[in-house]
Amino acid sequence: MNAIRTTLLLISLTFVLASCNDNDDVIDDFGQEILITDDVDCCSVDEARQVYEFIRKQKEITSLTQDIDDKYRLRVFSPTGSLHTGYNDLYFVVTKIVSANYVKDIEIKSFTPIMSMSSGMEHSTPFSGSIDNFDNGLLAIRHGWVSFVMNTSDNGSWNLDFDIRILKAEEHFSLPIQVDALADGQKWISQFKVGEEAYHISLVNPTDWKVGTNDISAQVTAVAADKKTPYLPADKKFTIDITPSMPDMGYHSAPEGTPLTPDADGLYNGVVNFTMTGLWRLHLTVRDENGIVVAGGDDTDHGFSSLSLEVTL
Amino acid sequence: MLSLLIPILLISEPDTAETHIDINEVVVASSARGGGQKRSAKGVAASIDEHLAELNHVNLIRRGTYAMEPVVNNMQDERVSTTIDGMKIFYACTDKMDPVTSYVESSNLQSITLSSGLDGNPQATGNIGGSIDLRLRKVGFNAIKPIETQALASYETNGSVRMAEADVAISRDRLYTNLGLSFRKADNYKAGGNDEVAFSQFQKYNIFVNVGSRIASSDRVEASLIYDKATDVGYPALNMDVAKAEAVITSLSYKHNFADGFFLTNETKTYYNKIVHIMDDSHRPDVPIRMDMPGKSWTAGLYNLLNGQGERSQLQINYDIYYNYRHADMTMYAADSDWKMYMLTWPDVSTICTGVAASDDITLGNNHSLRVSTKVAWQQQHIGSDDGYQLLNVFFPHMKQTYHQTELRLAARYTLQYNKWKFGIGGGWGSRAPSITEGYGYYLNNTFDNYDYIGNPRLSNEEAFEGNLAVSFTSNRFTLSADANIFRFRHYIIGHVENRLSAMTIGANGVKVYGNIDHATIANAQVSLSARFTDNISWDGNVSYGYGADDDADALPIIAPVQYKTSVKYLRGGFSASVEISGASKQTRVATKYAETGSEAYLIAGANASYSHQFGNVGTILRLGIENAFDRNYSTYSDWNHLPQKGRNVYVSCSINI
Numbered sequence: 011m012n013a014i015r016t017t018l019l020l021i022s023l024t025f026v027l028a029s030c031n032d033n034d035d036v037i038d039d040f041g042q043e044i045l046i047t048d049d050v051d052c053c054s055v056d057e058a059r060q061v062y063e064f065i066r067k068q069k070e071i072t073s074l075t076q077d078i079d080d081k082y083r084l085r086v087f088s089p090t091g092s093l094h095t096g097y098n099d100l101y102f103v104v105t106k107i108v109s110a111n112y113v114k115d116i117e118i119k120s121f122t123p124i125m126s127m128s129s130g131m132e133h134s135t136p137f138s139g140s141i142d143n144f145d146n147g148l149l150a151i152r153h154g155w156v157s158f159v160m161n162t163s164d165n166g167s168w169n170l171d172f173d174i175r176i177l178k179a180e181e182h183f184s185l186p187i188q189v190d191a192l193a194d195g196q197k198w199i200s201q202f203k204v205g206e207e208a209y210h211i212s213l214v215n216p217t218d219w220k221v222g223t224n225d226i227s228a229q230v231t232a233v234a235a236d237k238k239t240p241y242l243p244a245d246k247k248f249t250i251d252i253t254p255s256m257p258d259m260g261y262h263s264a265p266e267g268t269p270l271t272p273d274a275d276g277l278y279n280g281v282v283n284f285t286m287t288g289l290w291r292l293h294l295t296v297r298d299e300n301g302i303v304v305a306g307g308d309d310t311d312h313g314f315s316s317l318s319l320e321v322t323l
Numbered sequence: 324m325l326s327l328l329i330p331i332l333l334i335s336e337p338d339t340a341e342t343h344i345d346i347n348e349v350v351v352a353s354s355a356r357g358g359g360q361k362r363s364a365k366g367v368a369a370s371i372d373e374h375l376a377e378l379n380h381v382n383l384i385r386r387g388t389y390a391m392e393p394v395v396n397n398m399q400d401e402r403v404s405t406t407i408d409g410m411k412i413f414y415a416c417t418d419k420m421d422p423v424t425s426y427v428e429s430s431n432l433q434s435i436t437l438s439s440g441l442d443g444n445p446q447a448t449g450n451i452g453g454s455i456d457l458r459l460r461k462v463g464f465n466a467i468k469p470i471e472t473q474a475l476a477s478y479e480t481n482g483s484v485r486m487a488e489a490d491v492a493i494s495r496d497r498l499y500t501n502l503g504l505s506f507r508k509a510d511n512y513k514a515g516g517n518d519e520v521a522f523s524q525f526q527k528y529n530i531f532v533n534v535g536s537r538i539a540s541s542d543r544v545e546a547s548l549i550y551d552k553a554t555d556v557g558y559p560a561l562n563m564d565v566a567k568a569e570a571v572i573t574s575l576s577y578k579h580n581f582a583d584g585f586f587l588t589n590e591t592k593t594y595y596n597k598i599v600h601i602m603d604d605s606h607r608p609d610v611p612i613r614m615d616m617p618g619k620s621w622t623a624g625l626y627n628l629l630n631g632q633g634e635r636s637q638l639q640i641n642y643d644i645y646y647n648y649r650h651a652d653m654t655m656y657a658a659d660s661d662w663k664m665y666m667l668t669w670p671d672v673s674t675i676c677t678g679v680a681a682s683d684d685i686t687l688g689n690n691h692s693l694r695v696s697t698k699v700a701w702q703q704q705h706i707g708s709d710d711g712y713q714l715l716n717v718f719f720p721h722m723k724q725t726y727h728q729t730e731l732r733l734a735a736r737y738t739l740q741y742n743k744w745k746f747g748i749g750g751g752w753g754s755r756a757p758s759i760t761e762g763y764g765y766y767l768n769n770t771f772d773n774y775d776y777i778g779n780p781r782l783s784n785e786e787a788f789e790g791n792l793a794v795s796f797t798s799n800r801f802t803l804s805a806d807a808n809i810f811r812f813r814h815y816i817i818g819h820v821e822n823r824l825s826a827m828t829i830g831a832n833g834v835k836v837y838g839n840i841d842h843a844t845i846a847n848a849q850v851s852l853s854a855r856f857t858d859n860i861s862w863d864g865n866v867s868y869g870y871g872a873d874d875d876a877d878a879l880p881i882i883a884p885v886q887y888k889t890s891v892k893y894l895r896g897g898f899s900a901s902v903e904i905s906g907a908s909k910q911t912r913v914a915t916k917y918a919e920t921g922s923e924a925y926l927i928a929g930a931n932a933s934y935s936h937q938f939g940n941v942g943t944i945l946r947l948g949i950e951n952a953f954d955r956n957y958s959t960y961s962d963w964n965h966l967p968q969k970g971r972n973v974y975v976s977c978s979i980n981i
Contacts, residue, residue, distance in 0.1 A: 195662065221667075222713025223720075258657035258664065260611065260829035265717055283717040285766065285827060288655070288664025322662070 045109035052111035096198030097212040102152040112150035117175040127166035136231035137240035157212035161191035195322035202305035208233040228278040251295040287323040364931040368477035368976040387558040389525040390425035397869040398452025409446040415600035415620035426570035428529040433460040441751035442734035445641030445680040449755035466494035477976030482512030503531040514967035515956030522557030541580040560963035572596040597621040611829035618651035637684040644677035670711020676702035690740040728756035747793040757782040766827040772918030774835040807848035815843035846870040864889040880914035900932035925957035942980040
């Protein structure tokens, strides 16, 4: 008697989605009803709506979808629905199969991407360090990021290991994953060395960049002593100068922005300017906390630093 | 303005039969002191540029044989207003390859009127240097011949320039129409010494229609249409050519003649014109990067002109408003990859400008008069493209997307007639808003100094004081006239080197950003003499000089050195012949600071003859001439990057008029 059954029909939202997204798979995924009950494990109407509104702007990595005990379904989303070299945002949700509603109490641990090279060598790649709640309004979503140093190819393949706890159920997954190469003219991750220590800089979502002035972000991670453990955000703080140039335009450079510096969460923020569309090389000069150049900053690439990234607008 | 032109048309022709034929030709008139009426020796076969070259105070910047940029009082188009029958029209090329004078044909025009300095025609705004109005040809009601047709063909040996033109004018009591079609085609020309100048070809055709209808005894409606299309135009002084430059120019006007009272006429005209300009370097063999640079400009507007005439007054009051939209972009194709790069160079700038102008010619007494003219205009400029706005924001953080400017001009001239002498003294003050390129242009390469230019939305209006003096003496057989003017600028707009920025164009020297300099000075002087030795033989001579200085007293670029021209003319019946010598001194004030390299002295000679004859109803004119007779290889100070002028050229044309 006290079970108040509310059916949240998302049909209308599906139509909105259908009109702006030509990926039919995604529409089918969301075509189902989410059943809202008084199940305390799951979301309320408002919460479910917020989660749905958020994840429908992402795309599901269907190869990672897993059912657990025929009770729960793990779904992983990224902005593109696939994984590629460089920085990838990952969003994890778990639904109860019976209601399609989102479970709030989940935990993802021991997240370890591993590249097994054909040479026999194995190594991990930069990772946010945790997969966590990231927004108080979105209690059912967990977010983390992984930045792949290379793509899947004949030279090696990627595997993803992680543990998941859903309410009281626990499960371990070891899933092969496909990491696509970026298109030519895109190089979103680069390695540099400070003394004997190796670091990676990964651009955060450069697909959002456009001509004009851009607020940009990057993650700087340190290669772990054991290369088979994920490379976590570096403890050392750097200041990274960026000079954009266009190799196809005689190394025309755009007006200087502001260098990348880390905020309290360790995310590097800066400003970069682009004067036109096309291929831009971002030449990097890495300084330590005393302003001393510790990586890049040479002039061997047509007068610019040879430590660089590339984006194509 | 019309009242000014009709006497010129009549005065300029000694013989009524000839008037009748020549009335269809372009007359270039200068309303400035010491101006007077001129026509090109080539008649209708002459290009607009050749007609403009006849005017005092006017020089032409030449980037090829087609579409030269008129310079008035040593000021380029930013400081000069160009209108077609009072209609505003703006070019669509960021490299100034299409001054609006290139979108009309000689056969479209009745006259070209130049007003020197701040005293512009009523529709002109921002005309510090002067204003040019291209008056369209209208046969009017009740012409002497109800139907008149004309056909013309001409050929020039150098570059084998072929031109053909045909038009018909029908004039009835309640209806008139002019219809015309013309075509020009030129191959590469040869500079002196038989040096072929590659990429100097062009081709263009033009269709012209106007119709007038008397809808009541003192009311008329007029409509006009020009369609002008140039294709395959080479610009040998630049790295780019034009695949297509196309204009549609239309107008509809209503004119009321007042039966009595102070006011004579009231004309309301609405107009629309659109220019599409397709520029690319696809035909050039060696370019560091291929690029397409299309541009687009359209303008719609309205003016209302009220003419009044009293015993001592000739009053004009004009209200006008126009909207102009301009877009230009650039797509570059990387040499060794598939990358395309896109840059917005004119960020969809729309301008709404509205103004009120008034002028009065006041007769103070039998021998002296005063002319005053003024205009105040207000405009709003908006960057329509958000991307373009973001791009400029890189250089001008916190800039606005919309700007407002007020432009003002005020000019007065006093004229005193004393026996055979006439003296004039005038002055004025005016301001102009920055041009689209100066305000919002984005990495526009200027091949003159090889810098990329970035517009500056925060520019102040440029202001100038003008002073001018003129004196003339006229007797039966002798005329002398001299005039001089000086423009003292405040906030003169010019590019400044910005070392912090890197050039976009491969091989460019760097980047300049437009800025205001505290002051600058431009001055011009000229003396003309003409003498009639006998009834048949006359002599003309003209010498002019320009001076320009920036705020460091260094020379400004593209300012004329001493230029001179002299000719002897023989005229008898329908036959006329003349021999002309013209030249310039070596440029002594060279603007090295602005990358000018200076031009050498030259002297060239030419001759021409024409014969007109009337066979009953059929009039014919035959013209023959030679230019640069001694095949000198030379370039003038205004030849872009020392582009050599045409070598020896012989032309012949024949026109028939029924």
